[in-house]
Amino acid sequence: MNQTKKRMVLRFPAGTVNEPVTYTLIKEYDVLINILNADITHGKEGHLLIEMIGLEGNVADAMAYLESKHVEISPVVKTILFNEAACIHCGACSSVCFPGALEMDPSTRRLLFFPEKCVACELCIKACPLQLFELNFGVN
Ligand code: SF4
Numbered sequence: 001m002n003q004t005k006k007r008m009v010l011r012f013p014a015g016t017v018n019e020p021v022t023y024t025l026i027k028e029y030d031v032l033i034n035i036l037n038a039d040i041t042h043g044k045e046g047h048l049l050i051e052m053i054g055l056e057g058n059v060a061d062a063m064a065y066l067e068s069k070h071v072e073i074s075p076v077v078k079t080i081l082f083n084e085a086a087c088i089h090c091g092a093c094s095s096v097c098f099p100g101a102l103e104m105d106p107s108t109r110r111l112l113f114f115p116e117k118c119v120a121c122e123l124c125i126k127a128c129p130l131q132l133f134e135l136n137f138g139v140n
Pocket residue numbers: 080096097098099100101102117118119120121122123124125
C-alpha cells in the first residue's frame with residue numbers, strides 16, 4: 001500500500017478539545033502527525049493545522065476516527081504563490097495571517113514566509129498593496 005501525506009485543518013468541538021485525539025491517531029492508527037499550528041483553549045472550540053503521513057489505509061481509518069469524534073476536517077489543497085523579490089516589507093500581510101505563515105522579523109523588520117503553515121485562507125491576497133500573492137490550485 002502507498003504512503004500518503006495530507007495537510008488539513010482540524011476543528012475540534014469544545015467537548016473534544018481535552019481528549020487525547022492526536023495521541024490516539026499516532027498510537028492506534030500508526031500515522032505520523034506534524035502539528036504545523038495550534039489554536040487550542042481549554043473548554044473552547046480549537047483548531048489544529050496538521051500534516052498526516054502514513055499508509056493510505058491507515059490515513060483513511062484515522063480520518064474516519066476523527067469524524068467519529070465530530071472533528072471537522074478541511075483539506076488544504078490550495079497553495080499560495082508569493083513574489084518575494086518584489087516585497088517592500090510593509091507588514092500588511094503579516095497582520096492578517098492568523099496561522100503565522102507570514103511574520104515580520106523583529107530584528108530585521110523584513111517579512112518571513114513559512115509556506116508549511118499556510119492554510120490558503122487568501123487574506124494576504126487582499127491585504128498586499130502590491131498584489132504579490134496569488135492562489136495556486138494543487139492536489140493534496
Ligand atoms: S493565504 Fe496568506 S494569509 Fe492565509 S495563511 Fe496563507 S500566507 Fe497566511
